Amino acid sequence: MQALYDAFPPQPCPAPFNLAAYVLAQAAATPDKIALAVITPAGAREWSYARLEAAVRGVAGGLTALGLAPGAPILLRLGNTVDFPIAFLGAIAAGLLPVPTSAQLTTPEITRLAREIEPALVIAGPGVALPEGDAPVLDTTGLEAMFTAAPGGYVPGDPARPAYMIYTSGTGGSPRGVIHAHRAVWARRMMWDGWYGLTSEDRLLHAGAFNWTYTLGTGLLDPWAAGATALIPGEGVDAAMLPALLHDYDATIFAAAPGVYRQMLKHGINAEMPKLRHGLSAGEKLPEATRRAWNAATGTHIYEALGMSECSTFISGAPARPAPVPASGYPQPGRRIAVLGPDFTPVERGVAGQLAISNRDPGLMLGYWKAEEETKARFSGEWFLTGDMVEMAEDGAITYLGRTDDMMNAGGFRVSPMEVEAALCQHPNLQEVAVAEVRVKADTTVIAAFYSGTRTDDAALKAYAETRLARYKQPRLYVHMDVLPKGGNGKLNRRALRETWEAAHAEA
Template identity: 60%
Template sequence: MGASPLPMQFSVFDHGPPTPCPSPFNMAAYVLSHATALGDKTALEVVGGAPEILTYRALLTRVTRVAGGLRAQRLREGDRILFRLGNTPDFPVAYLACLWAGLIPIPASSQLTVPEATDIAQQTDPALILHQSGVSLPDHPAPVLTTLPEADPISPVMGDPNRLAYIIFTSGTSGRPSGVRHAHRAIWARRMMWQGWYGLTPDDRMMHAGAFNWTYTLGTGLMDPWSIGATTLIPALGVLSSALGDLASEHSASIFAAAPGVYRQMLKSPLPSLPQLRHGLSAGESLPDALRTQWRTQTGTDIHEALGMSECSTFISGSPALPAKPSTSGRPQQGRRIAVLQDGKPVPPDTPGLLAIHRDDPGLMLGYLDADLPDGDWFTTADTVSMSAEGDITYMGRNDDMMNAGGYRVSPLEVEAAFNDFQGLTGCAATAVEIKADTQVIALFYTAETPIDEDTLRAHAQSLLARYKQPRLYIHRDTLPKGGNGKLNRRLLRDAFEAPND
């Protein structure tokens, strides 16, 4: 990946075109296209717990048998399957099996509460729910399977690469999680990350610190390594961040991927020697420069960061071949067409504007659950950035009030809605606040006649919100600030809270 071929007069970076996706196509068949040839090579190793290894042969066999078992449930092509599965290898197996069989997986987080899972079920109306003990079940009439069904293997259902493949949910500015529809071609678009971000080869041992049921892990930690024939390492349930360095060393990880919060926890104590490690990867939230420097000092390796979103995964990044310049997020990956817009028009280089992705990007979503892509050449995000004449992207924040909790995007409106009916609470505002350098948590500022017991507020949040959405601080205020238009001003709350720490 290099600079734009011509000096830019406007912030439009055309680094394409991408290689066209083959047709007919099936995402799962593509991911497992090397499985037969690789045979007994390790595809997946769960580390830090009871030994658990899946070879490529075993992975292919299990996926095709579960695909056959799902179709034996009298499901029809295009039926939707809601996941209420825990942090186990069953999650990616079920995901690939659904895709293989022409079904539509909905890989929802295991942390969702019953009301949250019910809302997703109501929006998607699944034909089947896959459920494991300890994970919430929605209030929905769909039949429930508590084990993955198996039957004789079936062939993959091939078809148009532009057809619907899967649905994921992301927090939206409306306060209600939004369903994002992706096509089978989305996995083909991820090839642009292999060298544009990962520096990934078939010989790599990619260790991802996330859970099986997190979309960051599902893509970067599983689907992409398997697509190229590499080995992936996933920590067992309950492994602490402090143990990850030793596990990466013991299992010869060559690439390590995590959210910034995990790196921060790992660096609280000295790391072991990591002779096989080539570099780290970070996504989910902004990586502080101090954290990057500390990692480099301790390991002698770099962390390459990527910027993306649920609607298009990661599309701007630094890489081993072209590290990001200081204080930037990197450049658009090979094959991407990116613009910086104001009022729908490209701005000059180094001018702030909204980041936009060309609608022909093969990784761009088909649309939201209830709406197709808007008309026009560009899909405009809520991220404010500037772009240099060479294509370097500087991230400047969001133009809304979205929060980031451990790599998950969380809408303040969703958190606030959970407290709308709380007795004695007359108003509330959720925002992310910095409690120490480079560490943010979700805080709920609220008004009430007198302060409310924090344990009562926490228990209420636990009943309605996934753990990563729950406020960590509850702060009583006499009033909540509003702007001239009468709208809540969360920025003033955040600034007032953080000011004493300046």
């Protein structure tokens, strides 16, 4: 049987359509219901649906009054505050194109991006680096003054028109602007049953910062569109505090990256969470040891999702259909998914290949900003090529094997770094592990394991690997590091490890 899953067509997006109007439609039905609680050690600051919508529409009116051209890019330079989602939705409501960027970017980094974006306006928080240039800046004082200003209307239009742009690090080393349509938020409805198990009665606590796209979608936009309550930790909250917050605020769903689950388990689950039904994980592969430890400590399961900036998540386990170990999940209902071989046709189930999603998927990006050729290069016929290596089981379950550029070759065998890392991470001395193929001679490469934690004798690590991995999967090098490099999204940067090691040993 071919590695192909086809549940098209999904429910069509209404037209005309405005992303912000859709997300905040609950304000008309239950204006006094709490849409958002920002939780800090001192307590919670609550926003009702009516107050939230009033702030968004106030920003829409204020931005419209500035006379900005329809679709004009608005560069968001905001920190971890509620100002971020309000500015984001306010710009979309007004028919503009918000561009969120990491508050951690330096002046040279954001200046390079701004030259590409050419923003009509920069909305900036205190202490966040601004781009050099002459783009006007709206600070948070001016932004927050709009919250109670005369409301603007929601600009309707074609669901396929651009709504917002996010930047992804990409595999080529240069950030790329990913343009998404208004319909992208409608496509996220496939996640409600296909991943979250989300209803209007839920209270979803997301551990991420406001200005992270994982938080924006899973932690805010989807709960609001469903009429649920979003809970977001504010400044001063660390992983050790999260179990108590899950208890105190009656969270029913918890969402976080795998690293947060690991930190919580490290500190100990020090509170009962009787209302919690399950957890959600995305951002990187969830280690099976972490999943098991969380289940043992809390009695709840974690459901993982696989996706990317270009299409959010589209493979996931769910309460209604848990993924069998070691799979990440199943294609969400409404998707059309294939696993492709080198000739870009579907392989047989049980055979490794590149994950691809149909170009008809309503959640797929419109393209890369000012990069038409690069956009075309990501497609082969109907298929958008994700760059992820996976395997589809007979029942459709998808197991993630790694990125195409992370996959290793050992004596003719293709080896997933994820598999080697999962085995080594069980060693009690190793805190984090990243595995990459490094060049030791002009014509020779070996598998190297970079790890943090307690420095351990290489011979002991090799003996440990011998009991858990086939010989061709075992690392030949072990490199201790204080901290492993990660990208802005928190993912391990295996490419940086490989290039840094090879550069250092080439010089030697």
